[in-house]
Amino acid sequence: MSHVASDRIGVFDSGVGGLSVLAHIHRLLPHESLIYVADTAFMPYGCKPPEQVLERCLTVADFFDKQQVKALVVACNTATAVAIETLRKHSSTPIIGMEPAIKPAALASRTGVIGVLATTGTLGSGKFNGLKSRFEQHTRILVQPCPGLVEQIEQGKLSGEQTTALLEHYLQPLLASGIDALVLGCTHYPFLMPLIRQIVGENIDVIDTGEPIARQLQRQLEARNLLSPERAGMVEFWTSGDCALVEPVMMQLWQAPLKLHHLPV
Ligand code: DGL
Numbered sequence: 076m077s078h079v080a081s082d083r084i085g086v087f088d089s090g091v092g093g094l095s096v097l098a099h100i101h102r103l104l105p106h107e108s109l110i111y112v113a114d115t116a117f118m119p120y121g122c123k124p125p126e127q128v129l130e131r132c133l134t135v136a137d138f139f140d141k142q143q144v145k146a147l148v149v150a151c152n153t154a155t156a157v158a159i160e161t162l163r164k165h166s167s168t169p170i171i172g173m174e175p176a177i178k179p180a181a182l183a184s185r186t187g188v189i190g191v192l193a194t195t196g197t198l199g200s201g202k203f204n205g206l207k208s209r210f211e212q213h214t215r216i217l218v219q220p221c222p223g224l225v226e227q228i229e230q231g232k233l234s235g236e237q238t239t240a241l242l243e244h245y246l247q248p249l250l251a252s253g254i255d256a257l258v259l260g261c262t263h264y265p266f267l268m269p270l271i272r273q274i275v276g277e278n279i280d281v282i283d284t285g286e287p288i289a290r291q292l293q294r295q296l297e298a299r300n301l302l303s304p305e306r307a308g309m310v311e312f313w314t315s316g317d318c319a320l321v322e323p324v325m326m327q328l329w330q331a332p333l334k335l336h337h338l339p340v
Contacts, residue, residue, distance in 0.1 A: 085139035086148040090118040092263030093150030099289035108308040115316025120153040121194025132158035156200035175260030181214040188215045190249035193260030195220040231324040256280040313338045
């Protein structure tokens with residue numbers, strides 16, 4: 076990435092999922108101006124070959140480079156698993172990525188059995204499996220890919236028969252195996268929290284990494300003296316998909332009106 080000149084922070088995901096992270100960033104750092112990119116035209120990343128996801132990440136990073144962002148948040152577990160090392164090699168800008176919260180889940184678990192919901196891409200990655208093997212000695216880690224779930228969220232279907240049936244199908248085997256902590260290893264899934272709670276009940280720790288990532292971003296900005304002065308930050312939204320289709324879902328999830336810009340693919 077070229078020399079930092081703007082005061083903005085880039086945040087991206089394959090689609091609307093990263094809004095769950097953006098919300099934590101906006102809440103913790105209200106003075107920061109944020110640019111959010113949903114790469115909807117290439118969603119879902121989770122079932123695409125890693126080379127294809129990497130190519131998209133480099134294209135989106137190039138857009139942020141042109142915007143001269145002062146930091147970049149990869150608000151996607153799949154993209155982080157596949158691309159973060161390459162993105163960092165290409166850039167001197169601080170880049171923050173997501174990682175399924177196996178460590179906090181393993182620490183919180185009393186049964187010693189935890190579950191991880193994530194995309195097929197994340198669960199198949201070397202990065203994820205390296206992380207998993209670090210905790211496997213003391214904790215049984217059950218992984219569950221969730222094809223189809225991201226597509227439901229992209230349509231704003233956070234409840235209803237189809238989404239409930241899919242989620243029950245993915246959660247029942249984990250519950251039957253005695254998990255007491257559940258890691259949400261995809262940034263789309265926090266939007267299903269009410270439904271997840273309904274299915275798993277109150278006695279299971281459901282762990283989302285949006286807030287810790289916002290705090291990590293804050294620490295990185297502080298360390299580099301990059302925090303913005305005290306004025307309200309702006310949030311700008313972009314999609315590589317069809318704005319007319321994506322805008323209503325984004326507003327539903329962001330819970331405020333917004334104007335969506337089109338990112339040419
Ligand atoms: N939200 C993304 C993640 O955290 C991926 C969703 C997808 O495009 O498959 O992994």
